[in-house]
Structure formats: structure tokens, C-alpha cells
Amino acid sequence: MLTVNGLSKAARITPDAVRHYMRIGLLVPSRDPKNGYRLFDDEALKRARFIRRAKGLGFTLQDIQTIFSYADNGRSPCPEVRAIIQQRIAENRASVTELGELLERMEDALERWKSMPDGEPDGDEICHLIESVPLGR
Amino acid sequence: MLTVNGLSKAARITPDAVRHYMRIGLLVPSRDPKNGYRLFDDEALKRARFIRRAKGLGFTLQDIQTIFSYADNGRSPCPEVRAIIQQRIAENRASVTELGELLERMEDALERWKSMPDGEPDGDEICHLIESVPLGR
DNA sequence: TAGAACCTGGGTGCCGCACACAGGCAAGGA
DNA sequence: TCCTTGCCTGTGTGCGGCACCCAGGTTCTA
Numbered sequence: 001m002l003t004v005n006g007l008s009k010a011a012r013i014t015p016d017a018v019r020h021y022m023r024i025g026l027l028v029p030s031r032d033p034k035n036g037y038r039l040f041d042d043e044a045l046k047r048a049r050f051i052r053r054a055k056g057l058g059f060t061l062q063d064i065q066t067i068f069s070y071a072d073n074g075r076s077p078c079p080e081v082r083a084i085i086q087q088r089i090a091e092n093r094a095s096v097t098e099l100g101e102l103l104e105r106m107e108d109a110l111e112r113w114k115s116m117p118d119g120e121p122d123g124d125e126i127c128h129l130i131e132s133v134p135l136g137r
Numbered sequence: 138m139l140t141v142n143g144l145s146k147a148a149r150i151t152p153d154a155v156r157h158y159m160r161i162g163l164l165v166p167s168r169d170p171k172n173g174y175r176l177f178d179d180e181a182l183k184r185a186r187f188i189r190r191a192k193g194l195g196f197t198l199q200d201i202q203t204i205f206s207y208a209d210n211g212r213s214p215c216p217e218v219r220a221i222i223q224q225r226i227a228e229n230r231a232s233v234t235e236l237g238e239l240l241e242r243m244e245d246a247l248e249r250w251k252s253m254p255d256g257e258p259d260g261d262e263i264c265h266l267i268e269s270v271p272l273g274r
Numbered sequence: 275t276a277g278a279a280c281c282t283g284g285g286t287g288c289c290g291c292a293c294a295c296a297g298g299c300a301a302g303g304a
Numbered sequence: 305t306c307c308t309t310g311c312c313t314g315t316g317t318g319c320g321g322c323a324c325c326c327a328g329g330t331t332c333t334a
Binding site for chain 1: 187239244268
């Protein structure tokens with residue numbers, strides 16, 4: 001049986017993460033009657049490692065909740081898992097695209113600014129560099 | 138003079154965003170003594186539009202605070218602006234890379250899973266699809 | 275005169291933790 | 305025996321950038 005710190009080391013996550021997972025119900029400890037310490041069994045260790053793996057694949061903690069509730073009710077989570085990851089892949093593609101477009105705007109701006117002098121405060125503009133950039137729709 | 142809603146329309150942001158910017162001190166309204174309504178002048182409208190532009194370039198609200206405080210003290214924010222955007226560009230590149238790597242892992246996993254059957258609960262594994270994935274370091 | 279549409283303040287929720295506080299408990303050495 | 309060190313406990317707050325909701329007051333329009 002492991003304490004919070006012990007579990008955090010065995011599963012290679014921070015103690016704060018362990019506490020967080022407890023708070024949201026992903027990990028449920030028992031108690032040492034002697035001192036009230038939380039104790040985690042092998043099942044909890046398995047879960048903690050699973051969480052680490054799943055997070056590394058882009059599953060959210062909510063997703064992992066869902067997966068656990070399937071498993072806890074004796075049903076296979078696999079079909080859901082396939083569906084969820086497709087969803088997350090789509091979201092991820094969208095945000096990569098979006099971030100890439102932002103990055104391009106940023107680089108363009110920096111480049112254009114190279115040939116522009118710094119402005120002096122004139123009570124009319126806040127920063128002419130930024131104000132020289134066209135508004136996105 | 139514009140109310141919250143009026144400003145939100147003139148600057149093309151949501152009323153909730155206007156309220157948020159007020160809360161964190163980016164926009165400071167005066168008051169209509171008749172009814173206590175918040176009133177925004179042209180200066181505030183200029184600021185609201187500036188916020189929209191700067192956000193579109195990847196500046197955080199904190200960055201914008203900094204820029205405003207330069208301008209408010211009669212100093213040119215331009216050198217800071219150049220420094221900040223370089224910083225944000227670097228961060229953005231890092232997260233694009235990171236997200237891209239995550240996306241790759243996700244796609245690889247989905248692909249491998251195509252040739253794997255759904256598992257049935259056996260009390261040993263939670264989801265063999267996910268557990269078949271190697272741990273990242 | 276009624277209803278719609280606006281306004282006010284304040285609070286909560288999202289995501290995944292990180293950090294901090296104040297105090298209790300356990301095990302070692304001087 | 306006391307002191308130190310290092311674990312543990314519960315609780316609360318902060319991050320970014322809003323979105324949403326509540327309960328109630330005000331203003332405009334038909």
C-alpha cells in the first residue's frame with residue numbers, strides 16, 4: 001500500500017496531481033486507521049499509470065472518467081476510446097492550424113516592423129506598430 | 138459616450154469581454170450620474186479596438202496592460218512591443234511543435250488500433266488499446 | 275401601460291494542475 | 305528527551321480569458 005507521495009513516485013506524476021485526481025474522483029484511496037493517511041492499493045497504481053498514458057495520448061481527465069466508468073461497470077471502453085480519440089484528433093488539428101496562422105501573422109508583423117521606427121507618444125496612437133496591423137475580420 | 142453594449146458593438150467584442158477588461162483594469166469607464174450606468178469615451182473605444190488588434194497578434198492581456206502603462210506614462214511602448222512579440226513567437230513555435238508531436242502520437246495510435254479488436258473487461262486491464270501504447274519517457 | 279431590451283453587481287465554471295498555509299505525525303540522531 | 309527533517313493532512317487560491325447565470329433596476333418602444 002502506498003501513500004500519496006509513494007504513489008506519485010511509482011506512477012511518475014506529482015503529488016499535486018495525485019491530490020487533484022482524488023478531488024475529481026479519478027483515484028479513491030482507503031485510509032490507514034492508525035494515522036488517517038491515505039493509502040493506495042495496486043488497483044489505484046494501475047489507474048494512476050493509466051491516467052498518465054491516456055493523458056499522453058491527448059485524452060482529457062473527463063475522457064478518462066468516462067473510460068473508468070465503463071470499466072467499472074464491466075463494459076468494454078474500447079469503442080468509446082476509438083470515438084473519443086478521433087474527436088480529439090480533429091480538435092488538435094484545428095488548433096494546430098489556428099496556432100500556425102497566428103504564428104504567421106506574428107512573424108509577418110515582426111518582419112514589417114523591422115523597417116519601421118519606434119513611435120513617440122502623441123496622444124493619438126497607443127502603439128503605431130500594432131495599429132499598423134490590419135484587423136482580422 | 139457609449140454604454141457597455143454600445144462599446145462592445147463599436148469595438149466588435151462581446152459585452153462579457155468588456156466587463157472582463159473592466160474587472161482587470163484595462164478599460165476604465167466613467168459613470169452616468171443619472172442612473173449609474175457605465176459610460177465609455179472615445180479614448181476607451183480606441184483602447185478596446187487596440188485590445189482586439191493586439192490579441193489578434195498573440196499579445197496577452199497582461200502584455201496589453203504593460204503596453205498601456207507605458208503609453209499612460211508618456212513613454213513609447215514600441216521597444217517593449219518588439220521584445221514581447223519575439224517572446225510570444227518563441228512560445229508559439231514551441232507549442233506548435235508540441236501539439237504536432239502529440240497529434241502524431243494520436244494518429245499513430247489510432248492507426249495501430251485499426252488492426253486490434255475491442256477488448257472485453259477482464260479485471261486486469263482497463264483498456265488494452267491505451268495500455269498497448271508505450272509510455273513517453 | 276406593458277413588455278422588451280438594456281443596465282447593474284456578483285458569483286460560478288472551464289482545464290489541469292501548482293502553490294501555499296497551518297498544523298499533525300513519524301523516525302532519526304545528539 | 306528533545307530536535308530536526310520530512311512526510312502527511314485539509315483547505316483555499318491562482319492561472320487565462322472569458323462565458324454564463326441570477327436577481328433586480330432602468331429605459332425605450334408600441
